Amino acid sequence: MITGHFGLAAGAEAAEPRAPLWSLMLATMWLDVVFTPLFLAGVETIETPPGGGYGSSTIHADYTHSLVGALVLSAIFGAVAVRSWGRRAGVVLAAVAFSHWVLDLLVHRADLPILPGNAGGLPLLGFGLWRSPTASILLEAALLVGGVYLYWRTARRYTSQVRGRLTPGLVSGVILACGVVVLVLDAGLS
Numbered sequence: 001m002i003t004g005h006f007g008l009a010a011g012a013e014a015a016e017p018r019a020p021l022w023s024l025m026l027a028t029m030w031l032d033v034v035f036t037p038l039f040l041a042g043v044e045t046i047e048t049p050p051g052g053g054y055g056s057s058t059i060h061a062d063y064t065h066s067l068v069g070a071l072v073l074s075a076i077f078g079a080v081a082v083r084s085w086g087r088r089a090g091v092v093l094a095a096v097a098f099s100h101w102v103l104d105l106l107v108h109r110a111d112l113p114i115l116p117g118n119a120g121g122l123p124l125l126g127f128g129l130w131r132s133p134t135a136s137i138l139l140e141a142a143l144l145v146g147g148v149y150l151y152w153r154t155a156r157r158y159t160s161q162v163r164g165r166l167t168p169g170l171v172s173g174v175i176l177a178c179g180v181v182v183l184v185l186d187a188g189l190s
C-alpha cells in the first residue's frame with residue numbers, strides 16, 4: 001500500500017491547513033522512511049513468495065512497524081513538527097504518521113509485532129486484507145479519491161497557502177494522477 005497512505009495524508013489537510021502538504025506526505029511515509037536504512041542493513045526484511053504479486057509479501061519490520069515502535073516514531077515526528085507549525089499541526093502530523101501503521105494493520109498478513117523486535121514473542125497483528133487484492137485496491141482507491149477531495153475542498157478555502165500557478169485544482173489533479181499511476185504499478189508489478 002502506497003497510494004492509500006498518500007490519499008489519507010492529502011485528506012488530513014482538512015484537519016490542519018497550517019501543515020504543508022509535503023509534511024503530511026512525509027508523515028504518512030515516515031515509518032517506511034525509517035524502514036529503508038534498516039532494510040538496507042538487513043535488520044528488517046520483506047519476504048515475497050515466488051511469483052508473488054500485489055500484497056503477497058510478508059514484511060518483517062519488527063522495529064519500525066511494531067505497535068510501540070510506530071507510536072514512538074510518530075511521537076518523534078509530531079514533536080519536531082510542533083516547532084515549525086504549532087501544537088495542533090504536531091498532533092495531526094503524529095496522527096498521520098501513526099495512520100500508516102493502522103492502514104498497514106488492515107492489509108498486512110499477521111506480521112506486525114506489538115513490541116519492538118517482537119520482544120516477548122507476543123502475537124503478531126494484521127487483518128490480512130491483502131489476501132483479497134480487489135478489496136485492497138478498492139480501499140486504496142477510496143482513500144485516494146476521498147483524500148484528494150478533502151484536500152481540494154480545504155485548499156480552495158485557504159488559497160493563501162497556494163502560491164503562483166499551483167492552484168488547488170492543479171495540485172489535486174497531480175496527486176490524483178500520481179496516486180493512480182502508483183496504484184497501477186503497485187498492483188501490476190509488485
Ligand SMILES: [Zn+2]
Nearest residue numbers: 031032100104
Ligand atoms: Zn510501511
